[in-house]
Amino acid sequence: MKKTKIIKVDYLARVEGEGALYLKIEDKKLTDVKLKIFEPPRFFEAFLRDRDYTEAPDITARICGICPVAYQMSAVHAMENAFGIQVTGPLRDLRRLIYCGEWIESHILHAFMLHAPDFLGYQDAIQIAKDHKELIENVLRFKKTGNEIVALLGGREIHPINVKVGGFYKAPRREDFKSLRENLKWARDFAVEAVRFVAKLPFPDFERDYEFVALQHPDEYPFNEGRVVSNKGLDIDVSQYDDHFEEQHVKHSNALHSVLKERDSYFVGPMARYSLNHAQLPKIARDLAKEAGLGKTCTNPFKSIIIRCIESLFAVDEALRIIENYEMPDQPAVTVEPRAATGYACTEAPRGILYHRYRMDEKGIIQDAKIVPPTSQNQKTIENDLWAFVPEHMDQADDKLQWQCEQAIRNYDPCISCATHFLKMDVDRG
Amino acid sequence: MDSEKIIVIGIGNEFRGDDAAGLLVVRRLKKKQPAGVELREQSGEAIALMETMDRADAVILVDAVQSGVEAGQIHRYDASEQAMPAQFLRCSTHNFSVHDAIEMARALGKLPPRLMVYGIEGSRFEPGAELSPAVQTALVETVQRINEELQILMGMNTDA
Numbered sequence: 001m002k003k004t005k006i007i008k009v010d011y012l013a014r015v016e017g018e019g020a021l022y023l024k025i026e027d028k029k030l031t032d033v034k035l036k037i038f039e040p041p042r043f044f045e046a047f048l049r050d051r052d053y054t055e056a057p058d059i060t061a062r063i064c065g066i067c068p069v070a071y072q073m074s075a076v077h078a079m080e081n082a083f084g085i086q087v088t089g090p091l092r093d094l095r096r097l098i099y100c101g102e103w104i105e106s107h108i109l110h111a112f113m114l115h116a117p118d119f120l121g122y123q124d125a126i127q128i129a130k131d132h133k134e135l136i137e138n139v140l141r142f143k144k145t146g147n148e149i150v151a152l153l154g155g156r157e158i159h160p161i162n163v164k165v166g167g168f169y170k171a172p173r174r175e176d177f178k179s180l181r182e183n184l185k186w187a188r189d190f191a192v193e194a195v196r197f198v199a200k201l202p203f204p205d206f207e208r209d210y211e212f213v214a215l216q217h218p219d220e221y222p223f224n225e226g227r228v229v230s231n232k233g234l235d236i237d238v239s240q241y242d243d244h245f246e247e248q249h250v251k252h253s254n255a256l257h258s259v260l261k262e263r264d265s266y267f268v269g270p271m272a273r274y275s276l277n278h279a280q281l282p283k284i285a286r287d288l289a290k291e292a293g294l295g296k297t298c299t300n301p302f303k304s305i306i307i308r309c310i311e312s313l314f315a316v317d318e319a320l321r322i323i324e325n326y327e328m329p330d331q332p333a334v335t336v337e338p339r340a341a342t343g344y345a346c347t348e349a350p351r352g353i354l355y356h357r358y359r360m361d362e363k364g365i366i367q368d369a370k371i372v373p374p375t376s377q378n379q380k381t382i383e384n385d386l387w388a389f390v391p392e393h394m395d396q397a398d399d400k401l402q403w404q405c406e407q408a409i410r411n412y413d414p415c416i417s418c419a420t421h422f423l424k425m426d427v428d429r430g
Numbered sequence: 431m432d433s434e435k436i437i438v439i440g441i442g443n444e445f446r447g448d449d450a451a452g453l454l455v456v457r458r459l460k461k462k463q464p465a466g467v468e469l470r471e472q473s474g475e476a477i478a479l480m481e482t483m484d485r486a487d488a489v490i491l492v493d494a495v496q497s498g499v500e501a502g503q504i505h506r507y508d509a510s511e512q513a514m515p516a517q518f519l520r521c522s523t524h525n526f527s528v529h530d531a532i533e534m535a536r537a538l539g540k541l542p543p544r545l546m547v548y549g550i551e552g553s554r555f556e557p558g559a560e561l562s563p564a565v566q567t568a569l570v571e572t573v574q575r576i577n578e579e580l581q582i583l584m585g586m587n588t589d590a
Contacts, residue, residue: 047558062445124530126533136534136538143477
């Protein structure tokens, strides 16, 4: 008689939003993997239609509570691309700075509050806090530094309101950064400690030959600008995105699966960014990566936790660099003249490239919008990781296997509320 | 002696149907601002929430819940006395939820001396949804109950 086993997780904890995992194992053979995501997915795109271009940054920022800055940055850059505007100098730096804040907040939250419990065998971060109070206090203080940047530039911590097409509503003065600078200096030291802490975690032996996709810029580690490149030959301007990527509807998920037309699934996020832009990291981050045992690329997704901490260190270091050199601009924004045009932008959200495309009429009213969040781009890669991981770990007890599968999903810090909403795991072994 | 700091925090997302309940309660309270009480609207972001709670002596927190009972039902927990039920306040789209923020604050010894949590059972949380009529009705009662609770808290203040 055929022996079927099903592993089901109806509600995946410690992922952003909700979804479910379903695994089917028949006669010790993995026969089905489904990462299910439920949510009316394209609500925001419809919601943007007939809105003024100025509204896009604030509306899209509502898609995600964790990465509103990413949505604002992709929105403003797409609009500026459409209207032929280039934002430079201090305003450009301030945009990098606010992104630093978001990476700091998002990465440390995921690394310690959501992912570290998997490695340390705790149910959640609250249990870690009971045993390692000082560590968690420092993590929270570190995250607060990120909040502080976003609040200072964005007007408030969540759903910043100070960002606009062309720049900001109000630019900070140099002296506004005084206390932040001191906090960032502390944060830089803690980031080093954080990297050293996560580098010692036990990592499953698991590597795959991924196609990494990230922005690449000649002079800097990417946030808002650069070409879209991969380690397998992709090298395009953002405006060519739709020629190379397509979104496929799969029955089991409300979030569309994004694939490269020429090949197939691909990988976005910290590990892709790191592997494609290692040379642009500051020396302090490169040295620490080396100390943590990382090479110039990394193909073990479980080690993404180390890279998140390396990128946190980079973000703190970059924030300090920007603040040191900052001179208040004469105007907080450049003048914007709308025109009938289509604009494109990819920026590096904490979880990977976030693509926005808008078509406007001559008055700047949005006719059509397309948003591709990082999690929907990683969805197929997450399933493929499980296809590779589960057969190697099939003989473990269900609960251990389930734990590791959830951990494998959390490698991606999936933001299902962006990709859409709701994760629930099934291992079907009959 | 300084009077105690009382903060009412409404949590939610106004783009997601009944998830707006906490925000709407606070907005209604603002119409007849109770003296000496700070009214805050928050998204449920854990760190900001923990910080707000940390500087208060008494907190009344209002959020939408999805626990499976009928929409509009009002839950009340005294979270200063006991750990929150694990499934409570987990409907937030934040993975580090309001529940986690409260329990994390407890683990770190940063919970305010008094913390009352009101949960309004919702039924529609999808983006763009309208507020359900049952929640609409529950808002009125929640505002009234919180006002009563505030009277008691302020009375305790005066006694002190």
